[in-house]
Amino acid sequence: MSKHTDAAEVLLERKGCAGVITLNRPKLLNALTFNMIRQIYAQLKKWEQDPETFLIIIKGAGEKAFCAGGDIRVISETGKTNQKIFQDFFREEYMLNNAIDSCQKPYVALIHGITMGGGVGVSVHGQFRVATEKSLFAMPETAIGLFPDVGGGYFLPRLQGKLGYFLALTGFRLKGRDVYTAGIATHFVDSEKLGMLEEDLLALKSPSSENIADVLETYHTKSKIDQDKSFILEEHMDKINSWFSANTVEQIIQNLQQDGSSFALEQLKVINKMSPTSLKITLRQLMEGSSKTLQEVLTMEYRLSQACMGGHDFHEGVRAVLIDKDQSPKWKPADLKEVTDEDLNNYFKSLGSNDLKF
Numbered sequence: 001m002s003k004h005t006d007a008a009e010v011l012l013e014r015k016g017c018a019g020v021i022t023l024n025r026p027k028l029l030n031a032l033t034f035n036m037i038r039q040i041y042a043q044l045k046k047w048e049q050d051p052e053t054f055l056i057i058i059k060g061a062g063e064k065a066f067c068a069g070g071d072i073r074v075i076s077e078t079g080k081t082n083q084k085i086f087q088d089f090f091r092e093e094y095m096l097n098n099a100i101d102s103c104q105k106p107y108v109a110l111i112h113g114i115t116m117g118g119g120v121g122v123s124v125h126g127q128f129r130v131a132t133e134k135s136l137f138a139m140p141e142t143a144i145g146l147f148p149d150v151g152g153g154y155f156l157p158r159l160q161g162k163l164g165y166f167l168a169l170t171g172f173r174l175k176g177r178d179v180y181t182a183g184i185a186t187h188f189v190d191s192e193k194l195g196m197l198e199e200d201l202l203a204l205k206s207p208s209s210e211n212i213a214d215v216l217e218t219y220h221t222k223s224k225i226d227q228d229k230s231f232i233l234e235e236h237m238d239k240i241n242s243w244f245s246a247n248t249v250e251q252i253i254q255n256l257q258q259d260g261s262s263f264a265l266e267q268l269k270v271i272n273k274m275s276p277t278s279l280k281i282t283l284r285q286l287m288e289g290s291s292k293t294l295q296e297v298l299t300m301e302y303r304l305s306q307a308c309m310g311g312h313d314f315h316e317g318v319r320a321v322l323i324d325k326d327q328s329p330k331w332k333p334a335d336l337k338e339v340t341d342e343d344l345n346n347y348f349k350s351l352g353s354n355d356l357k358f
Contacts, residue, residue: 010036011061012043016202018055019047019105023122026062031071032118034089040122041096048104054207056103057198058122059110063134066111067119072144076318079309086309090149091356093118094298097151098358101125101294106209108201108216111135111179112191121150124184125294127209128216131185132194133176133225140171142274144321145313145329147282147304153289154297159183161237162244168282169244169252170270177226178233187220236263243267247287249279249336275313275329276336281347288348295358300348302356307347 011022021040023030040058047053060066070093079086100107100122109123112132120139123129131137139148139156148156148168156164159182166172167182180188189197197219204211233240243255243264249271256268271279281304289297308314312332320329333339 009033010039012039014053017053017204017207018057018202019043019050019053020202021056021058022061023059023067024061026060026064028071029065029068029114030060030062030119031068032093032122033071033074034085034092037089037092037096041092041099044096044099044103053105054204055201055212056105056107056126057110057201058107058126059198060113060119063113065114065119066109066135067116067122068114069117069119072117072146073318073322076315080315083309086306087354090302090305090309093121093150094302094356095358097121097125098295098298101151103127106207106212108212110194110198111137111185112194115179116140117148118150120152120184124155125151128187128212129185130187130189130194130197130216131176131179132189132191134191135179135185136173136175137179137182137184138171138173139168142169142278142282143171144317145275145278145311145315145331146308146317147278147285147301149301149305151294151297151301153285153301154292154294157286157290161241163233163237163240165244165283165286166233166240166267168286169249169274169279170267171274172267172270174232177229178231181231182233187216188223189216189219190223190225193219193223239264249276249283252283253336275317275331276333276339277311277313277331277343277347278308280336280339280344281308284344284348298358299356303349303351304347306351306354307349 008024011024013020075089107126108128109126110130111123113134114136116138141148156168174182177188179185200215246252256264316329
């Protein structure tokens with residue numbers, strides 16, 4: 001039953017009671033290509049209809065990453081000569097994010113290792129997300145002139161307090177059990193038990209969602225690593241909730257400056273390095289997304305993605321962070337006050353017949 005495709009960037013296998021998706025580019029931290037997105041979507045739809053498939057598991061090959069995101073370097077480079085790739089990649093990626101959210105079969109993502117951007121998109125919308133002590137979560141898009149897409153406008157504002165706004169604007173990294181405490185993962189399992197957990201899931205006979213939840217719960221309860229450790233942001237949450245409840249990026253920055261504590265100034269330093277356009281887009285994206293459905297959010301994010309592809313900062317961010325690696329992007333505009341409401345409105349404008357539709 002296994003399908004091994006050319007260079008097998010993704011393995012799609014029927015095992016036991018489950019369909020198992022393995023992102024198989026370990027040297028590239030399992031970054032998602034257009035081809036992988038297409039294959040996963042098609043297979044997901046087939047398994048959803050198959051009466052013998054009771055469960056879908058997604059995992060990453062190797063020990064380092066579940067999935068570090070979409071392969072944006074390739075997208076930026078190919079898109080320069082072929083604009084259509086910009087349209088197709090984001091459209092199909094967001095369609096996959098939505099398919100995972102509405103999947104009729106229980107969906108279990110084993111988010112062991114680096115899980116960022118597009119990797120969050122193929123996990124966080126699923127019913128079950130299992131973190132380990134090696135999990136590393138971030139939405140670092142403001143640093144490359146993008147915004148936390150793949151439904152970030154939906155799940156981030158729904159995290160506790162203003163945590164999601166903080167994660168979105170700063171790209172702050174959560175590690176290990178904190179990924180569970182923050183609400184990104186639904187369960188936490190010691191990584192040495194991950195193989196056994198998967199075997200136990202595959203061995204279930206015609207499992208219901210409850211049966212699957214029971215197995216995950218059993219492993220979660222037995223996990224010992226960092227059991228008593230408090231959430232890394234616990235002591236700062238009241239302040240984060242206060243600073244990031246401002247309606248403008250300028251006001252958030254002012255809040256951080258006025259606070260003056262070392263944690264506040266650290267965050268200020270980080271935010272000041274980000275694309276001013278990305279910061280403004282992201283804050284509005286989350287504020288609007290907080291009251292939208294996931295499909296409405298993905299439609300909004302598709303508009304934003306296309307505007308970013310046509311703009312300056314994304315390609316400059318990819319150059320500075322991923323190609324030349326000089327880490328010194330030259331943002332245009334370089335200052336928050338130069339990003340006008342009119343500019344911002346243009347990013348959120350309908351694409352008419354090119355809008356993402358479900």
